[in-house]
Amino acid sequence: MQNIGVIKTTKFKNNAISLVVPVSLSENITGYNVLAQLMKRGTKNFGSSSEISRYLQDLYGAVFDIALNKVGEKLFVIFYIGFLDNRFTLYKEDLWDKAIAFLNEIIYAPAFIEDDFDEDILAQELENHRMYVESVYDDKGHYSMGRVMEMGLMDSVRHPEYGYIKDLEGLTKDVLIELWEALKKKPAFCYASGNITKEEEVQEKLSTLAILNEGEQKEALKSLGERSYNRAAGEVYETMKVQQGKMSLLYNANASVFQDNYFALVLFNSIFGGGAHSKLFNEVREKHSLAYSIYSTFDKFSGVMTIGAGVDYRNFEKVKNLIDEELQKMRQGIFTDQEVSAARTKIKSSLRSMEDSMFSMSSYLTALRVFGISYTVEDVMKGIDGVTKEEIIAVAGGIEYIAGHYLQGEVQNDND
Amino acid sequence: MTTTRELAFIDEKIHETEIQTLKIYYIPKKGFTKSYAILTTDFGSKDVAFSIDGGETYKKYPEGIAHFLEHKVFEMPGGENVFQRFTELGASVNAFTNNHQTSYYFSSTDAFQESFSLLLDMVFTPHLTEENVEKEKGIIAEEIKMYEDHPGFRGYIEALKSLYHVHPVREDIAGTVESIYALTAKDLQECYDAFYNPRNMMLVVVGDVDFEMVQEEVRKRVPAGAPLNLVKKAYVEPKEALKATSTLEMGLQVPNYIYGIKVLPENNNLMKESLTGSLMMKLLFGSTSHFYEEKLKDGSINDSFSAEISLDHDRGEIFMGGESKEPEKVLEIIGAYIEGLRHDESFFSAQEASLERIKKAMTGSFVNVFNSVDRIGVTTTGMLLHGEDLFAYMDQLKSITMDEVQDMFYRVCTPEASTKVIIR
Numbered sequence: 001m002q003n004i005g006v007i008k009t010t011k012f013k014n015n016a017i018s019l020v021v022p023v024s025l026s027e028n029i030t031g032y033n034v035l036a037q038l039m040k041r042g043t044k045n046f047g048s049s050s051e052i053s054r055y056l057q058d059l060y061g062a063v064f065d066i067a068l069n070k071v072g073e074k075l076f077v078i079f080y081i082g083f084l085d086n087r088f089t090l091y092k093e094d095l096w097d098k099a100i101a102f103l104n105e106i107i108y109a110p111a112f113i114e115d116d117f118d119e120d121i122l123a124q125e126l127e128n129h130r131m132y133v134e135s136v137y138d139d140k141g142h143y144s145m146g147r148v149m150e151m152g153l154m155d156s157v158r159h160p161e162y163g164y165i166k167d168l169e170g171l172t173k174d175v176l177i178e179l180w181e182a183l184k185k186k187p188a189f190c191y192a193s194g195n196i197t198k199e200e201e202v203q204e205k206l207s208t209l210a211i212l213n214e215g216e217q218k219e220a221l222k223s224l225g226e227r228s229y230n231r232a233a234g235e236v237y238e239t240m241k242v243q244q245g246k247m248s249l250l251y252n253a254n255a256s257v258f259q260d261n262y263f264a265l266v267l268f269n270s271i272f273g274g275g276a277h278s279k280l281f282n283e284v285r286e287k288h289s290l291a292y293s294i295y296s297t298f299d300k301f302s303g304v305m306t307i308g309a310g311v312d313y314r315n316f317e318k319v320k321n322l323i324d325e326e327l328q329k330m331r332q333g334i335f336t337d338q339e340v341s342a343a344r345t346k347i348k349s350s351l352r353s354m355e356d357s358m359f360s361m362s363s364y365l366t367a368l369r370v371f372g373i374s375y376t377v378e379d380v381m382k383g384i385d386g387v388t389k390e391e392i393i394a395v396a397g398g399i400e401y402i403a404g405h406y407l408q409g410e411v412q413n414d415n416d
Numbered sequence: 417m418t419t420t421r422e423l424a425f426i427d428e429k430i431h432e433t434e435i436q437t438l439k440i441y442y443i444p445k446k447g448f449t450k451s452y453a454i455l456t457t458d459f460g461s462k463d464v465a466f467s468i469d470g471g472e473t474y475k476k477y478p479e480g481i482a483h484f485l486e487h488k489v490f491e492m493p494g495g496e497n498v499f500q501r502f503t504e505l506g507a508s509v510n511a512f513t514n515n516h517q518t519s520y521y522f523s524s525t526d527a528f529q530e531s532f533s534l535l536l537d538m539v540f541t542p543h544l545t546e547e548n549v550e551k552e553k554g555i556i557a558e559e560i561k562m563y564e565d566h567p568g569f570r571g572y573i574e575a576l577k578s579l580y581h582v583h584p585v586r587e588d589i590a591g592t593v594e595s596i597y598a599l600t601a602k603d604l605q606e607c608y609d610a611f612y613n614p615r616n617m618m619l620v621v622v623g624d625v626d627f628e629m630v631q632e633e634v635r636k637r638v639p640a641g642a643p644l645n646l647v648k649k650a651y652v653e654p655k656e657a658l659k660a661t662s663t664l665e666m667g668l669q670v671p672n673y674i675y676g677i678k679v680l681p682e683n684n685n686l687m688k689e690s691l692t693g694s695l696m697m698k699l700l701f702g703s704t705s706h707f708y709e710e711k712l713k714d715g716s717i718n719d720s721f722s723a724e725i726s727l728d729h730d731r732g733e734i735f736m737g738g739e740s741k742e743p744e745k746v747l748e749i750i751g752a753y754i755e756g757l758r759h760d761e762s763f764f765s766a767q768e769a770s771l772e773r774i775k776k777a778m779t780g781s782f783v784n785v786f787n788s789v790d791r792i793g794v795t796t797t798g799m800l801l802h803g804e805d806l807f808a809y810m811d812q813l814k815s816i817t818m819d820e821v822q823d824m825f826y827r828v829c830t831p832e833a834s835t836k837v838i839i840r
Contacts, residue, residue, distance in 0.1 A: 060783075082784075138567050139566075275508075276499040282499075289554030290558075346506055353525055
């Protein structure tokens with residue numbers, strides 16, 4: 001089946017199944033967050049989350065979670081289970097069937113749909129999610145980055161992956177059951193990795209996960225979608241109880257994985273702000289001692305680039321000017337061939353490293369698949385090899401500043 | 417001479433040797449794309465007072481000096497940008513400092529030998545000048561302030577401060593803005609000379625590499641260590657926590673709570689004690705415990721709740737924490753539960769099946785460490801530094817009885833050794 005991928009490798013002690021159900025960010029994101037938590041609170045056969053944990057412990061400490069990730073215009077609902085390969089189980093038991101049956105139980109027989117379900121648990125999970133959203137406010141760097149996304153974007157990419165407190169109100173049991181029904185009908189993607197000798201056999205086992213057959217297998221998105229920037233957002237300065245100022249800047253990269261300039265964007269970002277070798281790190285941190293952490297990053301599926309830094313609020317302007325200067329240098333081609341080649345080597349090395357992590361590899365490939373991109377890791381490495389300096393300059397020329405969010409401290413002491 | 421030991425049950429082995437007084441461990445991982453090397457000195461944030469002549473007159477250095485030195489080890493003579501060099505080699509380099517160690521590591525997919533040589537050169541050719549030390553102060557001050565805005569980290573430090581009377585583990589690993597501005601290039605050089613002696617260090621290499629080459633590079637690039645007369649100041653901690661309660665105001669929307677217990681290890685077998693402690697914590701507070709199941713069901717806790725134990729030779733801590741709108745209530749519940757267990761004689765004997773199930777799960781988790789070269793490197797280093805035998809893990813785990821778990825509980829989980837911390 002097209003939506004089931006297999007990664008054969010015997011170098012790990014375990015095997016893993018990663019099942020991804022993409023949901024649009026314009027849907028009831030808050031609801032899907034609560035749904036995922038509820039699905040972890042018990043099933044028909046495992047009455048509580050502790051019962052689930054006991055079962056996993058019995059499977060030699062199998063690892064299971066339902067995670068939510070924002071990727072481009074989508075929220076990925078990820079069902080993940082990792083379990084020991086039968087080469088290492090005590091009695092050579094094979095855990096594939098148990099793992100697949102477990103996922104079936106989690107997806108198709110959640111406890112919360114039952115009539116006798118304890119309504120208190122729903123109330124708890126609504127309250128827990130309220131606290132979770134509130135606690136993002138307590139993680140100041142994260143909060144500031146979330147704010148600049150909301151300020152500068154007007155399409156669905158502006159939404160945080162955890163949703164909104166105001167949307168908790170409408171989340172009744174009936175609404176959540178509707179979301180659960182909708183989730184099961186969505187196109188799903190799955191990767192199985194590990195000690196797989198007979199690919200067809202695993203494919204067949206996985207196809208007992210009805211969601212992989214029954215989901216409406218729609219055409220993949222295959223495009224960047226409609227980005228709508230709020231160019232009037234400007235700069236917002238907010239005051240809070242923080243020791244260190246946080247600055248978050250939003251840019252339209254004018255480049256994405258859907259366009260020809262994607263590989264140049266990857267190189268541009270690496271040279272500009274993608275690590276300890278980058279211009280931002282060396283200029284702002286090493287040369288001017290203004291920050292401990294400064295980086296640029298981008299979402300290849302949405303074409304949005306961001307810069308984040310923790311700096312003394314009194315240096316906001318100085319740091320912003322340095323960032324502008326470095327961007328200007330990139331636009332003018334003031335970077336060496338050595339910088340390009342170092343970035344190239346580093347990126348290719350990271351791509352190759354994914355082979356050593358089942359989770360990284362399957363996440364990377366699933367995301368490409370969801371968006372209808374047929375690249376293999378080798379294709380991407382080839383693409384990176386083919387980028388010219390002119391193409392990097394062209395990408396730099398297209399980077400457009402949209403908005404900035406600045407968080408500063410309430411108590412401003414001058415003695416440090 | 418190289419010795420090799422095998423752990424046949426999980427198909428792994430470890431080669432050990434010593435060159436230029438540096439202990440070297442190699443764990444081959446055929447078929448892995450990444451290789452990993454981690455070079456560690458037995459010098460952490462707690463080592464702020466020591467003597468280098470074998471005596472008991474200790475010189476005291478500013479808090480945060482080990483971590484500051486970690487930053488400066490990245491300076492190369494001649495001002496070469498070492499990050500740039502590693503990037504050119506396609507390697508990722510980094511370092512960390514904790515209470516008892518400073519480690520430098522990289523991973524690479526190609527050119528392992530070049531990156532490895534660079535790591536050795538970087539660590540064994542210090543370049544400390546007044547100027548580059550001054551420059552670093554601004555950066556580290558921002559690092560300290562970044563952590564000060566982190567509720568989890570602040571809670572952790574506050575809990576350590578409430579538990580300990582004198583032990584320097586109660587200070588932030590990075591020190592304070594004041595302490596780091598007080599230190600000088602000379603202080604750093606003295607610490608470097610004392611602790612960056614190969615006799616006080618170890619190297620762990622993991623991956624698909626040529627172990628002969630590793631040894632050859634060490635022979636070429638590492639100066640043999642001079643005899644070591646290093647004495648770290650020891651600290652005598654009372655059993656009791658310094659404070660029973662503590663509250664920190666950070667202006668949070670959702671308060672954090674920590675129930676901490678100071679643990680003073682009793683025997684010399686740290687691995688066994690750590691494993692017994694882990695079993696105890698999972699049995700009493702893990703996701704399959706009665707406590708967790710019951711308190712999650714009645715809404716007292718949520719899935720932010722975690723319970724951990726961490727032991728060192730001279731001290732250790734238990735932390736139970738999470739987020740709650742009613743942190744006082746949760747802390748009361750935890751305290752009452754422990755008190756109840758102290759009077760419930762049948763509890764432990766009724767948990768035999770759970771203990772076996774938890775052991776089975778811990779076995780699986782241990783095996784899974786060997787899926788990642790980075791995790792193998794860090795885990796092995798940590799265990800070796802503590803004098804723990806990686807390959808004894810399984811046998812030790814199997815051997816622990818419920819009586820031992822129960823004894824540890826009665827010895828460790830006392831109200832006097834406990835503290836309750838709220839961050840709001």
